[in-house]
Amino acid sequence: MSPSLLLEVLRPDFLLRNALYGCMTVGLVCPLVGVYFLLRRMVFWGVALPQVSAAGLSLAFLLQGLGVGWLAGTEPGERHxxxxxxxxLTAAAILALVLLERRKAGFGEGRLGALYAASAGLCLLFVSWNPHGETAMLGLLKGEIVAISGHDLGILCGAFAVVAACFLAFQREFLLVSFDRDTAEILGRKVLLWEGLLYALIGVTVSLGVMTAGPLVIFGFLVLPAMAALPWARGIMSLSLLASLTGGASAFIGFLLSYAFDLPLGPVAVCLAAASLGLSSLLRLALHRR
Incomplete structure (x- = not known):
């Protein structure tokens, strides 16, 4: 990649600037959520919830295509x-998982595996039943971050800015209710309020992210940057910042490679995030051997 390519991409009138900004936004913010997935041992949530969100997308478009009641033609646009x-659907899945976890019902990993399998099957069925054709729907489910509009980018950036601000501002509360509910209650913290806010932020991140970038990219950015940053962090703030920077760098470099070599943006960015995890593991292993 030449310096001229970098200058071209950074120009204000660059044709694909919305795709660049959208990819960077996803890469910077999703790892902030992924930190809590990792610390709370909820990594499989990062697999299941994007698939649930994709099923919600396909169901919404199916209902619109069938002209079911008030869903037909009353929303500002298909994306809304x-x-x-x-x-x-993501909120319903989170609520069900939390309630089952509180009641200690069954095996957590088994529930998530069942949720993923059911969501994947339903997603394919909803797509196949859509009267408007499978091609357009499959494109939406894969994520159309390259074709993101200015309006959609504004919604994504605005929502993700709120998510990032909440995770950085309320780290202490989220950490306390995540690992020591009893102490949080003794200290007078409103545990249900903070847990509800945490799960709401997760739901917003997953649902908007899947709509923009697709399930694969969201899962990759939820998990890989946080795992890569974990060995080098000395606290929750440093872990969050390192994970966010790793995700942002993977997204930016992935965009450059995708643009230069005409490669699909999402998979390239995820592969770079995976490469950062591999590099982090190798460096950690090399330091331990000394």
Whole structure:
């Protein structure tokens, strides 16, 4: 990659600037959520929830295509309806998982595996039943970050800015209710309020992210940057910042490689995030051997 390519990409009138900004936003913010997935041993949530969100997208478009009641033609656009369906199904899945976890019902990993399998199957069925054709729907489910509009980018950046601000501002509360509920209650913390906010932020991140970038990219950025940063962090703040920087760097370099070599943006960015995890592991191993 030449310096001229970098200058071209950074120009204010660059044709794909929305895709660059969208990819960077996802890469910077998703790892902040992924930190809590990792610390709370909820990594498999990062696999299941994006698939649930994708099923919500396909269901929303199916209902719109069938002209079911008030869903037909009353929303400002298809994407607003898709976000609504994605967020609703994601919120329902989070609520069900939390309630089952509180009641110690069954095996957690088994529940997540069942949720993933059911969501994947339903997603494919909803797509196949859609009267408007499978091609457009499959494109939406894979994520169309390269074709993101200015309006959608504004929604994504605004929502993710709120998510990032909440995770950075309320780290102490989220950490306390995540690892020591009893102490949090003794200290007078409103545990249900903070847990509800945490899960709401997770739901917003997953549903909007899947709509923009697709399930694969969201899962990759939720898990890989946080895992890469974990060995080098000395606290929750340093872990969050390192994970976010790793995700942002993977997204930016992935965009450059994708643009230079005409490669799909999402998979390239995820592969770079995975490479950062591999490099982090190798460096850690080399230091331990000394």
């Amino acid at each position: 309806l898709a976000i609504m369906g994605s967020a609703a």
